[in-house]
Amino acid sequence: MRLSNILLATKPFSSKKCPGQIGISCQTGTVSKSLSQVLRNRKSQNPPKFPRTLPNRAYLALCLLALSSSSLLIAQDTRTVTEPTLPPACASLDAQLNTSGHSLAAEDENKLDTVRIQKALDTCTKGHGVVLHTHGKANAFLSGPLELREGVTLIVDKGVTLFASRDAAAFETSPGSCGILSETRGGCKPLISAKHVSGAGVMGDGTIDGRGEEQILGKDITWWGLAAQAGKTGHQQCFRLIFTDSADNFTLYRITLKNSPNFHVVYNHGDGFTAWGLKIDTPQRNAPNTDGVDPGDGAKNITITHSYIRAGDDNIAIKGGTGGLTNMTVSHNHFYWGHGMSIGSETNGGVSQVRVFDLSLDGPDNGIRIKSNGSRGGLVHDVVYDDVCVRNSRNPITLDTAYSAAGTLKGNSPPSMRDVTLHHVRVSGGGKISFNGYATDYRIGANLDDVLLTDALPYQYVISHADLYLGPGPVNLQLANGTDSTIGGKAGQGSAVSCTDKFVPFPQQ
Structure with missing residues (x-):
């Protein structure tokens, strides 16, 4: 991107937003300058000289x-980021389950939608989305791990909740590795992953619920309870809600994410991540390691904007692990309980x-x-x-x-x-x-x-x-x-x- 395309406001930003565009103030009379203009102006001025004796x-x-x-x-x-739009649908799937309170009825816990959702994602054409929508009174889906494909978006429609399975075995990376405490990490697959694909995303006015506050099937402990025990007897093996690796131009738009057993969103090693109108909700204040959004480890060109986040841990945690992180904008957001607008603790990559x-x-x-x-x-x-x-x-x-x-x-x-x-x-x-x-x-x-x-x-x-x-x-x-x-x-x-x-x-x- 040319420097002249990086817009910079010359007055403090107000709380008033410009619809569909970030990085520009809507204050009356504000004039935006490009970086190249600023640099040209600076060249015409004498640079400051400091006494050598200081x-x-x-x-x-x-x-x-x-x-x-x-x-x-x-x-x-460094990107010019505008409000995303929903892609056209390649497939629409009808809900077959009903919510019961804020969850699912016990008799529905084995009625997984994983296979049909994944099949729709696998066969969807690039630039399109798979839509999950209500059907009559049915308003819920139940799933284990899902993988997004190149240029494909999962769209959770308004009124729909995609629930994560409470069966730890559905997420294990090896037999018995998920839903336990162990000396190693990486025992669980994420609910939704995007790896080595570009242009993928998760959108819609519906909800994805990780059910971290509910008991793991066959155990007498919740995902969050397991996390609370970690550090004393081992690492928690709890799944993340959305995990990406080397997924350029990934988008989250208008979706509500809640109750993740572990981090809600992780974005690693990619170039171009936009979260716009995102809502992350962990109603329990002390839910260990339920960070809202964690970008890092080789990621760059990230924007999180017009979003609302309350979490049991960091609202945002910018990670600078071995790959480091650079060029990120966090704008027009509201945070509530949580551990704040954080950078770290991993900063070894810068x-x-x-x-x-x-x-x-x-x-x-x-x-x-x-x-x-x-x-x-x-x-x-x-x-x-x-x-x-x-x-x-x-x-x-x-x-x-x-x-x-x-x-x-x-x-x-x-x-x-x-x-x-x-x-x-x-x-x-x-x-x-x-x-x-x-x-x-x-x-x-x-x-x-x-x-x-x-x-x-x-x-x-x-x-x-x-x-x-x-x-x-x-x-x-x-x-x-x-x-x-x-x-x-x-x-x-x-x-x-x-x-x-x-x-x-x-x-x-």
Whole structure:
């Protein structure tokens, strides 16, 4: 993509959305510039000159503002993303089961639709979709693992619920490997997978229910109960709802995902992932490892927009494992309970060029969060949080290199963070604010510009191995130099803009 095609707004993004398009503000009078225009303008100006006599850290602090300004311009998905559309149908399948309460009747637990759904997916022509729809009073399907094909979309129509089977044997990768605790991982197939295909997706106004809160058939424990035991006696073998690997141009559109036994969505090694109008709902607050969306491990060009996520773990967790992750946009979203807008904890492959804007986080355990430790760390850089509202979070802003019980131990993969920008951020409800770097040579570098607490509740601060630059906008955090840290810049004056209109109820079907 040419640089001139990357649109960048020159004013803060408002909560008002442009229908069908992201990355552009609808504010009256806002003018968008292309990156090439910005660069041309910069060439005509004299570059800033810093005194050579400044100590290295002071020089670094002064550089943060200029570097963070560049991050505001280039950290994002490089694609021009517009609202998806439903493809034409290649096949329509009638529901044959009825919901009973929020699940299925016991006598229907062996009436699987797996074979007929998979057959329709296998025979569907590229660019089309298989539609699951109601038939009379019948409104449910029951399935084990399904595999998407090249250019084929699974469409779950309004009023339809696709339930995952409670039979662990349906998901096992080897005999007896799923629905247990073991020393290894990878014992379960996902409910829906897309591997080495392009142009596939899952769409529709219906629901896919992983039934994580229900008992595994033949056992006296639920999927979430099994996950709660993990770590004490072994790894949980619980299936994921949607898993992709090397699936370019994958799309989730308007679908509701709920109650996954493990992560709801994983996107690895692909180029081009769009989630638009996605709803992820885990009604139980403490459901271990039920992350909303986990992109990472070699993924790039990702957009998650106009979505609503409440989860038992991270709302979004950007993973930078061995393959790393780059160029991601998170825009116009609402998060509720969960562990926040997270990067990590795996950052050993690197995470860069991430832009989060127009986000509300209402009652999560964590708000803005970058986490890692010495066993899985790497470089996280060029990350921008712009127009973010957080309320009632124990940890509203957390950049932490001592994540997990083993986080304080020094390892062979030290984490560091630089060129992290917090811009137009509002926090209320109290809590802890942390900039906790790893060591003198593995630091946190961040610019805080217009970052305001909007109440008088108590806040705690942790600052170590960090270089923070304040301004030019107002900052009223009570920051003080911590262990091996510097605070530079000069915050301006200003008052907080209300976030009241940002916090909206989770949409009900």
